[in-house]
Amino acid sequence: MIELTINGKEIKTEKGKTILQAALSNGIKIPNLCYDKRVVPFGACRVCVVEIEGQRKLEASCATLAGDGMVVLTDTPKVRKARQAVLEFMLVHHPLDCPVCDKAGECDLQELVYEYGKPNGRFVKEKKHSPPDTKGPLVELTANRCILCGKCVRICSEFQGRGALGFIGRGFSTVVQPAFGEAIECDYCGQCIDVCPTGALLNKSLKYKARPWTLEEKDTICPFCGCGCTVTLGVKDGKILRARGREDNGRNEGNLCGRGRFGFDYIYSENRLTSPLIRKGDELVPSSWEEALNYISDRLRNIIDSHGPSSIGAIGSPRCTNEENYLFQKFIRDVIGSDNIDSSAAFGYGLAEKAWEMSFGQSGHRIDLKSPAGKDVILVVESDLSVTHPVFGLNILKAKRNGSQLIVADSRETKLTRHSSHWANIKQGTGVALLNGIMKVIMERGLFDDKNTLKIKGFSDLEEILKDYTPERVSEITGIGVDELVAISETFAKAKTRMLTLSVGVSENTKGLDMVLAAANLINLVGESPDALQIPAEYANSFGLYQMGIRPDAGPGYKISDNTGKGISDMLYWAGPNMPDIRDADNGSWEELDKLMALKALYIMGTDPAVTFPDSSNITRRLKSLDLLIVQDIALTDTAKLAHVVLPASSWAEKDGTYTNAEGITQKVCKVTELTGQSFPDWQILKNLSLAMGKDLGIEDMGDIVEEINSLPPVHILPVNRSFNPVNYAWSEGTDVSYPLNMVVRDLLQHAGSMSTRSKTLGLVSSEARIEINERDAERFGISDNSHVRITSRQGTVYLKATVTDKVPDGTVYVPSHFPHSGVSTLTCHSARKGISMDAVRVEAA
């Protein structure tokens, strides 16, 4: 630590900090316009100049290292004169837009000019008058307000790793523009808007809607992905108008992605449910709550009486709060008496948990958003974490900038591959083979601590299976060279600190339980702590709902059940472990199989399986065959359209509760706006339904639920109990003459699940599913960029628009499953092995 004096106050700071950083961390304010702690000091605005004793010139405090014994003065007449001069310069050509500029009231330039007195306006010059650039959908760039502080340029290129904005021109005529002055093409995260100190970059969706001081700001947790970012919502007259990040706020430290920043308006979409609906014939007819709840309770009672409680299933929601999910499983287990409860986490976080239990003997797998920092080696396998968990992705990029080696194994170009130290361009779906290959190399070369590792259960099984995964065979499977494989293996094995990360979820089709087990095997082989394997829970409350017991094999608090109910696979895809895979239609007609399926009723809360679950046409058929389908959601989803009863729920912004993010940190979700129509928070609906069924859940209000949850026995942290669970590289579907292309389903940055597709603002950037195909394949099949194509798989046919791009490899096409109208999920299959699906398709011009 070093000591210095600022304005007479003695302060301490770490060596290597600048004067500005030392001052700010000690509560001393030095005005600045171009400083941001996330990027390298720039020194352009010159507002932060200070006097240093013994130095003739004024120095920029943001760009001068604090020295031991330094005496700094931040507010002398000389400094004030300099600041005033610099502000005077900025105002000479800055347009007097304050009355029509959305930034007024929270504009840094305005604040500084106000504080340092009115400059005497002695230069009367023509103001800059470039018209506002409104070409981009979300960000409005008004160049004449720009003071060229460079924060947007630097945040975008240094911090976000995108570089969509740059300086063009020199000297007085310099402007900040996207490349070649064309429409901005970027990630649409909006970080540049939050960082701009003037009204040069504005949120277009907010334009002219509210003055900043008329917005009431409230913090809540973002409802999209598992990062659990704190988002500050701006509310006016009960309506949410904007979302922003505040410096240092939350697990995201003030950073937000496009979804968090622009996607909140999904709660205002036209198909919000405002009243309960009951099916009468072919139509869903509005009804009263009384009618709807009575209808449900009557039908449920009948089904329980005729077929028993285990004929009823339930699907919980990663968008609902912990309290609601807890109450849901309590309703299903205690009131209905069924253990058939699961969620979309069955495709994602549930698999990670399972692998955790199998490989390390632990439960409650959590990540640490800050874990990439300081790691020697970070290995990312077949995952685009910058898209699925943007803030986690940012921390990975930050670690790389600070010296970590980032090895990314992926089949296509992504932001992570672009910034990687090494991109291992493996074929899609071959992650398991790669991991096995790495383990084989490590074993052969003795790059592990064999004293302890040999003792781990299953080691000899692992050795046996790995015999097939020689570098040559793995090279053949994955497509990377033998030398490359060996280099990666050695680097990973020899690292002092390491991290292995990947994403799993319902919206991806090339990874499953096998992948997580293979990754866990590798961690066990090198004797690394289980923390080194970081698989983030997919959605806002995927971790939370699992902890609350939305799973067939355990109750709240990871308490393993005595009776294991049916999970998603059994409920929706086949009739039971002894029954054949439903796709094997030779074994009988669909009707027979449906009869065999024991489910008669399904209660779906906050999930849209008809759109987002794989092999969705089969699911639709399955749902239609039920005697009772109850859907409780905020909007009339495709799944809801199939229901017998639709119950309107309140959105995330309309209720209080908690979400638990992928780090296992429980954070408060706050009610910021009033309930829509006749909707109720999910927990209230459950309470009322329970009463309609004549049962008391034993809770009156939210407080009671919280109390019950808090009184759950604490989760014991068991010692790590390692075992190897060797897996083989296998796939369920392959290409052939009729289906010559592999199809990979991956997320888009602008969306998470299907909920975000109801946001108008996000829809301005991305409103339709596109199939990405490379130039050679496009030529082969006669596809041109932006044309309509017909995509057929063994499960179904779908029509989409094509994007021809060189970011994807030969023989593979990429599609997202977010969009209800696209029907992409009808193309995918559900693998019996819980391994990878590897769907195959053919593509023709339509």
Place this chain on the structure above:
Amino acid sequence: MLCGGTGCMASGTMKVKAALEEEFKKKGIGEETKVILSGCNGFCAKGPVMSVYPDGTFYQDLTPEEMPGLVEEHFLKGRPYQKLMFKEHEKKVAIPSINDIPFFKHQILVVLKNKGIIDPERLEDYITMDGYKALAKALMQMKPEEIVKVVSDSGLRGRGGAGFPTGKKWELGLKIKSDLKYVVCNGDEGDPGAFMDRSVMEADPHAVIEGMIICGIATQAHKGYIYVRAEYPLAIRRLQKAIDQCYEAGLLGSNIFNSGFDFDLEIYQGAGAFVCGEATALMRSIEGKRGMPRPKLWRSAVKGLWDKPTVLNNVETFANIPQIVLNGSGWYRSLGTEKSAGTKVFALTGAINNVGLVEVPMDTPLRKIIYDIGGGMIKKGRKCKAVQLGGPSGGCIPEAYFDIPVTYEAIEQNGAIVGSGGMVVLDDTTCMVNTAKFFLEFTADESCGKCVPCRIGTKLMYDLLNDICKGKGKEGDIETLEDLSENIISTSLCGLGQSAPNPVLSTLRYFKDEYEMHIKEKWCATGVCRDLCTFYIDESLCKGCGACARACPSKAIAGEKKKPHKILQDNCVQCRSCWDTCKFNSIKILPLSARKACESEIAAMAAAVEERIAERELAEVAR
């Protein structure tokens, strides 16, 4: 030795060469004579130039047509060819030997010691002149600390303009531990009219290379870059050829002289930005980024190119190194003063007779450079007003102070800087306000735009000077200029902004009356600012020779032969051609108001002009 520097090449060296060689062949002496293209000789005003050896006869103003005569006289008949010799400008006496010509006689060549006497495209020539001996000594007989010490002790200061002690920079470069270190040579030379570095790179590229390798040894760096502005294609070609020769000869690459020391060198071309002459901006440019300076969070010797320790020096600085290492620090210190040791190369230009490249010890007085070497004023009857030093970052020193030596301290004390060596001599036909405006126009255009004060401030200063020169100056403008200057200097990020106001401050210091005349009286007494002058023929002095009317481009002068002429103000474009032409001093430069004034008023103003000029001369003497 025929000068192959860019200046002479532009004046037709290659045609002269062809003619010369053809003539030699024709006369049958092709085998006994050889025409070698050397680097820039320095005597650029008289190019193409040539020295004939072994006798050392110097010829200037060569043309292809003169070659037959020259060959016949000098080479066949043994009679040096008077017609093309240097003629001392007053008495027109021909001086045949290069060592007797004042321009060359008074110079002491260190950096330029090989100019005009070697073929820069032959490594052997350089070696013959003790080339690469210093490298051998540094590599075999000296430790890195010892090399740093000899450079420190020599007192060599950075010749790019900042004058930072070179030894101190190398010491820091050696001290920092790193796996990768760099040596960078700044060959961007952006000052308008400066060509010292260009001449060194064209005439003696190996001197720069040797200096850089020695720096690599001293600081334990193994990779060097020479950043040359793209506008110097000949320098780039010569340097690249020299580098290729070095690789072939094992002077660059791995295991130089079997010592185990590796050094690689590469040229990187600039892309047309003055600001890339600033060290940190230069490094960003090499990194492929936008050329903007970086705030000095760390010195470049600690974190420079790609955030690795980098020692950056100017071309001239490196060119000094081999001789310092070979001859010792004492030898270098014997030239110059204690604080300004050694010699400095100047690009001597402006209103003097002998324009060109000059190298003198740093304690040489300005007067000697301008009069003895420069040969005094070129325009008959004109006096020297001031000398502008240091380009757009520098200032003017009036004639009264010409006895000061051209050391860093003395020049700075008097309001200018030595800078990179640009020296422009201004005579009394120069408008100092216009000079300041010229430099501000340059700086404002070249500002990178990153920091607020330079980006906007220099433009405001230029606009204000432009307004003053156009007649829109008002009370308070001088104070505004001074205030702007102070603000820009105290808050700018890099040297460009910090020194941009210097030309204004220095001209205000010594020539404030010119500013006041421009602002208050709307009068540019030198007739340069067209909106602030009126040209008037004093009929009592006019001889009616008609020379002015013939020079006038816009038919604005009327008059009969041998009768007093008259200027028609409506046609006059104030180009000053008439005034430049008149041998009888009959044309007066009057204020703007004279254009609309009546005859008697004009006559009174004309008379007053003489008085005012006399007044100012007295004031000059008094200073």
